[in-house]
Every structure is written in structure tokens, then in C-alpha cells.
Amino acid sequence: VEVGMRTLKLSRTYSCGGMEFSSLPLYDTSGPWSDPSFVIDPEKGLPPIRDTWSFWEGKSVVSTTATSSARRARKALDGGGITQMYFARNGVITPEMEYVAIRENQNLEQWISGFSRGSKKHIPVTPEFVRQEIAAGRAIIPANINHPELEPMIIGRNFRVKINSNIGNSALGSSIVEEVEKAVWSCRWGADTVMDLSTGANIHQTRQWILRNSPVPIGTVPIYQALEKVGGKAEDLTWEIYRDTLIEQAEQGVDYFTIHAGILREHLPFAEKRLTGIVSRGGSIMAKWCKANKQENFLFTRFEEICRILQAYDIAVSLGDALRPGSILDANDEAQFGELKVLGELTKVAWQFDVQVMIEGPGHVPLNMIEENMQKQLEYCHEAPFYTLGPLVTDIAAGYDHINSAIGGTLIASFGCSMLCYVTPKEHLGLPDRNDVREGVIAHKVAAHAADLAKGSPVAWLRDELMSRARYAFAWEDQFNLSLDPEKTRESHRSSMAASGRTDKNP
């Protein structure tokens, strides 16, 4: 397979660990959008690169389910396995596995093999290693067979730490074109996946445009759309409406679903004792449904049926933490860890269907209580990848919650969390605009990269070494280009130099 990457040309040759670098291949999430030879036309969408791999022929059929999707959706042959986990367990290396192996190495196999910090020996990622990690449930490649525009990526703690950004329209918030632009915009700054949390009108069409234009996996919370279909009344939700929503989104090509199947009626009394109750939107919808209908959460009782749907399109399930703490006082409580145990049980169920699983995590957690979250998640959830929102290490950082989240995120990722959900400066205050998205993405790129360094990633260390060599040599252009936001660093330096003429003011 051909793997998208970006090669950064350096202004000179740097010598690192006996190797010479006059350029650096970068992990690139922006897909064709940053390719100068690509003509942007959101109405046409991106080229369907995965279709050219022809891997699905004979394994899938055109779906007969009627949907409003312009594209003809495919699904697995009846009784046929089609998920990455299915193939992995059967010893098959898919093009997606090969793709992510190449991508993780960034063409730096030689550097990786020669890298040493302490006694740890490093080896490049192989497609076979990817297969093993997926087979074991320790990593996932979210890649719906109906999202052929996707450039596959892997989420797991033995790979590069990833970040997710959220977008979402609402009646007044933003238009479809704006949302597509926002999705592309966050990938440009380094978002590895995007969650479309749209509510309100045009939800189907918005998602369609985003998917057709997205080189990264798209995740959704299907209960949001199901709720729209019942006029916003949680108590009126039914399994049938939810199921049809899953299929609708599955056939559009959504790569992973957040499903709040772990919140049970037995947890509700614990949540009621909390300072901030249930702050997860999906969680409060399901809590309301359970109470009104005096029944157990249908996402839990119907979980096997859900898995059969996910299995047919290879959609990963992101098991939502409906009971994530909304304040540090509620962190690590019975409600939270009670639900986490259920998520662990559901993980085993999903794996019976070869459905790829990740687990969502908190939330608001003081720094000293973060490690316990990671330990318990590994223990309860059988090493399925962990995907956290933050954690935010204080409740009072509104306006600066992207920093707050980056602090907790760095720590938990260094302990093994696989993906960080970004938080923007508008968290707790309002809807993010373009600049908030950029600030949020970069703050979490800092966190993810810092965690990669802490974990000893050879490719992460190389970039820092090149940056420091460029800095020591006053090679400004290389410094700008090696930074996480070349536009900002270039402009920042230019304007400051124009004003003063000095560069260093530290004692």
C-alpha cells in the first residue's frame, strides 16, 4: 500500500546518533488536504483510496438496506467476518494493518533500530506486530468498510498516542460547509480522529459531507441522532429507533460509535450522591430513559444485537463513560468504577463478535488520582485501549481548560492511555470557533507527544533532537517547521523581532 506522509525539508544536514538528516518524514493526519497537487472540492469528496486495495471483494456485498446515502453501502456477507479483529485473529494481515505499520514508523526504521535510551531495545513496527495487538484487543483500527476515503490509523498503547477533536453543528451554531471545514481544519493541525457530535437539523447530510471529506476516522454518538428522531424526549427512545440510527450511520461510513451501554440502574443511586451527578450527555439521556421506563439500559440489554451490526461494517465501539466525574470531588468514586467494571464485561462480549473496542475515560480527576484510573482500566477492561477526555486536573480553569486537559492528558497517556479527546479553551463556556479548535488540538498534540517521549518513542525523540540542534544553530526556519504549529511560531518570532531585536530573556 501507499502511505500518506509529509516530508519536511531541513535547511541543513543534522547529525543525530551517527545518522544524517537533511529531511524528516512526518506523521501527517491532514490527508490530501495538505497536498499542494490536490484540488479541493468538498462536493466531490476525497479519493476512495481503500477501494483501490480491493480487499473487500468477495467478502462484502452491497447492502440492501435503504438509506439516503448517496454512496452504495457495503456490508459483510451473511455469516462472514469482516472486522480487523476477525482477520487478526485468523492470522490475516489486512492492507489497513500494513498501512498503519508503515505509518507509525515514518520511514525511520533504521533510526528506530539504532535508537537506545537506557537498556530498552527498539524495533520498528511490523504488520505482524499490528496484527497481534489487534488480535489481543490491545489496539484497534477504526475503519468502516464504507469509509474508503480513510487513511487508516491505529489506537493502542504500544503505538503513537493519538488525539481526537470534536465538531458538531447545531441549529444556530454553524453550517454544513463550516463543519466540513472545521473537520478538515482540525486534521490539518494534527487531530487523529474526529467526532461529529452534531445535533439539530441536517444531521444526516452534515455527516455525509464530513465522511466523504475526511481522511481520519469519524466517530459519533448515535444516541444524539436517535434523540432528535423522538423530538428530544429521552423517555420516548426505543431500541428500534436506535438500531435504525446505527444502521443509517454505519452505511454512511462512521468508523466508531460511542455507546453508553455501561450505565446501569444499580449505578444511579451512587450518581445521585455526587456533587455534579451525571455530566455526560449520553449518560444523562440513558439515565432519564431508565428512570422513566423503569427498565434496564437498552444499550446494555441489546448489546449483542448492537455488536452484530457493528460487526457487519467493522465499526469499532467506544464504550462511553456515562458516569465520568464532572468535578474532581466525584473522581474515582463508586459510580465511576462501577460502570468501568461493566465496560470490562461488555468488552468481552464485543470481542466474541470480533468487534474492536476502546474504553472512554474521565473527566475531572486530580493529578494524584490519575494513575489509579489507568491501572483499573487495564485491569477491568482486559487491556482494551483507553480513550480519555483530559483528565482535567482542576475545576476552576475555565477559559484555559485546554491547558488543564493537556496536563492530565500527558500524565495518563504516559501511563498507557492510547488516545486523548481534546478540550478547547471554550470548554464549560460555549462552542469553540476555529481558533479554539486549533488551540485545543495543539495543546493535546503537546500532551500526546510529551507522553510519547516519556514512553521512549524513538521517532518522537528524533524530532526533539532535530529541533534542539536547529535551535542551538539558530536555524530559525527549521525551528518553525519542526514545531507543532509552524505558522504561529514563524509569525510570533517575526512580530517579536520587529518590535525588539532580542530572543532570550531567561535567567
Next chain:
Amino acid sequence: VEVGMRTLKLSRTYSCGGMEFSSLPLYDTSGPWSDPSFVIDPEKGLPPIRDTWSFWEGKSVVSTTATSSARRARKALDGGGITQMYFARNGVITPEMEYVAIRENQNLEQWISGFSRGSKKHIPVTPEFVRQEIAAGRAIIPANINHPELEPMIIGRNFRVKINSNIGNSALGSSIVEEVEKAVWSCRWGADTVMDLSTGANIHQTRQWILRNSPVPIGTVPIYQALEKVGGKAEDLTWEIYRDTLIEQAEQGVDYFTIHAGILREHLPFAEKRLTGIVSRGGSIMAKWCKANKQENFLFTRFEEICRILQAYDIAVSLGDALRPGSILDANDEAQFGELKVLGELTKVAWQFDVQVMIEGPGHVPLNMIEENMQKQLEYCHEAPFYTLGPLVTDIAAGYDHINSAIGGTLIASFGCSMLCYVTPKEHLGLPDRNDVREGVIAHKVAAHAADLAKGSPVAWLRDELMSRARYAFAWEDQFNLSLDPEKTRESHRSSMAASGRTDKNP
């Protein structure tokens, strides 16, 4: 003594742990500047509150050293002790000790006594406890007797984590009025101390204005001014020029001096093996001097004489880490830890003269190597307070280094670092402007507060609890006022609401 505080009125009464709060006293670093009844006149300076305590009468005399300072400087009686450490060791509680005890408790003694998390029992800070910590060298109150405008504060790991901001004019960078404004500006956002790193013209007068207008301790790096006096040629520096500079600044009222006395000739070969050599400005000045003059660092050889000067004014010494790593690859190396051991020896020397000491720390350190820094500092430096720049956990976050620094800073402060030196978004790129100062200060307030929470500070936990109660109750004004930057949160919410009408977009 009367202690400056700010009382935040809440829009309703919140019940926390059986107590009712309709207001919250806040720790306030802005001094009279945020007092609406105070008329601002930078030419006159702040009222000299410490003079009214009349503690120095009979213990100090008017200095006979000629300086250009407008104020008549005082110094200790010959042979008489005057430092906080001297009094602490002799069982005397000074007004400053009483002041900081009251200040740390924020009038919340009852809440503190009733607070429990886990099994830890909390007691309010007493003046006697402050005395003991200072006597043991575990905490310092930087308070030159010639800075009567100061509102005393304490730096030590059994107290609230503090932050420092840097300001500094340069020929083209900014004017004196701008620097005074910048100093006041950073205190307004929460800076606990300010370092004046000015170089170039008007250095004496700038400092004079800053001191007369500063309610927080002012620190300097005297070697910068000494270097100006020899035309910028490091090799021409002499002990006499440096000594006179110390006295000049001492009599103006500088509260602490960064002194790079720990870098020795034996360390230089280690520094030369590094990726980024010596990045500390003071460090490279002294390295250059040692090499050119083929002599040992005079700040080291004359350290006892330096202590005699500091002792006479009660100036704290901040032992500079000339060999702090400038890249993560250089972290925790022989150069860095070799110097740290020398700083530990110098700490003992300073304590012989009852001079208060803190130790400066790195720098660029990957997350997994931060804890070792704290452990070694405690071990080598006999528990003297640690004061770090970051650490920055990656080299590639230019433009976002305030976030980078807040990440490492939170972690090291949670391990016991007492004060964090702020880093602004302009780090590695240029000189910070007003907005950079604000962003840098708040990012490190987030870090310091998050560390206080991790350490179980009852007053820190109260503020978060109130914030979360206000959030749960949609009490927007209280949320704004309880946040670290009420102006930003208020404006952010207002503009976002105007655009969309929604508040919560998390899955």
C-alpha cells in the same frame, strides 16, 4: 498585622461539608492595585506597609553606603542578625511570619480544620509553624528590609505552590512605565513574585520604579547588571564590580538574587558534551569568565562574602542552575546533577549566615525523568525550597511553551517543588507582550493550583467545590468569578452565547 486579601461575593449561599459559603476570601497577589479605594500613582509608589510594623527599629541602621536610591536604605547593625532565618532560629516570630500564616489560611481556619480527604488530618498554618519551617530551611520569606511596600509571602513545599513571572526591558523592548505596568499586570493575574531581568539602559531606575510599586517580592540576576558595567565583556567582570552591584540592588530593596555560584570549572567538560551546552544566560557568562581567566567561578570562591551582604539586608539567595538542560536529551545528566550537588554545599554555607536559600531547577526534562529531579534536589540540597523553570516536557512546543511548562510544572510541584517560574507563549521565539504575560501567568496558576489539589490543600479543594456547585447550578457569574481569569471566562461565554445559544458539546 493586617493582611491583604480579596473577598469574592457569591450570588447565592453554597453548602460545602456542612459549612455555608456566600463569599470566599481569595489569596490575592495584586496588592493595593486591585483595591478600588486606592488611587494609582506609579511616581509615588505603594504605601510602605512594613514600615508601620516598626519591627526593624533598633535592629537596623541607615546605610552609609552611597547609592543613587531616592529612599534611604537601611541595613543590619554590625554583627546583628536581621534575616527571617536568624529570627526563626532564635525562636522569634516576625510580623512577616505572622502575615504569611494568616495569608495562607485565607480566613478559612474552620474549613481547614474540618476538611478531610482520606485519612490526612489538616490544621491551619500557624505563625509558629512558619517559624519552624524557616528555621529548618524548608521555606523562605523573601523580604528585603528595604522593600517596605512588600506584602510578605512564603515559598516552601508545605505551603501553597507559588509562581514567578519575569519582566525585563531592553534598549528597544519597552520603556520604564511599560515595565512597571507589566510588573503590576502580572501580579494582577496572580504572579507571586516577579523577576526583573532588565538589561540595557536605565536598568537602575527601572528597578527603582518597579520596587516602589511592587507588592510582591522582586528578584534579579545581578550578574546581568554587572555585565552592563563592563560593556558586555564577560571576561572583564570582577568581584568588586559584582559586589558593588549587589550592594546597589540590596539597598534598592531587591528581595532575592539569582546567583550562579554552583557552576565550576570541573563541570565544563560535561557541558561541552551536551546537545545544547549551557543555555542559562548567567551560566554562560560565568563559564566564559572562568575559561578566559583560567580561574574558578568567583561567585563560588567569594560566596561567604556574598552571604555577608545578603545577610545585612535579608536578601534570599536563589542558587541558579547554570547547567539546566536546554533540551530533553541533556536532562538529568552529569553536568546538571554535578552542579546540583554544589548548590547543596552552598546551601549549608548560606545557612551558616542565616541567609534564606532556594534552589533553581530545570529546564527541559521529559515527563518520566521529572520525579528524579525532585528527589535529588531534596537529597542534595537539604530540603531547601525548589524553584523550577517548567520543566518543559518536550523541545518542539514553541508557540505553546506555556502549556508545555505547565505540564511539567504541575507534576514537579505535586512532588514538592515550591515555586514555578512561568514561561510564556513567546519562549524560544521572542519577547512576551502583555497578552503573553497574562497567558503565561494563568497557565502556571492552573499548574500551581492543580498541584495544590494533588497535595490535598483544603483551601484549594474548597474553591473547586464551589466552582462545581456553581456550575451544576448554572450560576454563571459565580463561575466567572471563581475561575482564574474572570474577564476571559465572562467574555468567552458572552460571545459564544451570542453566536449560538448552546453550552455543552461533550459526548
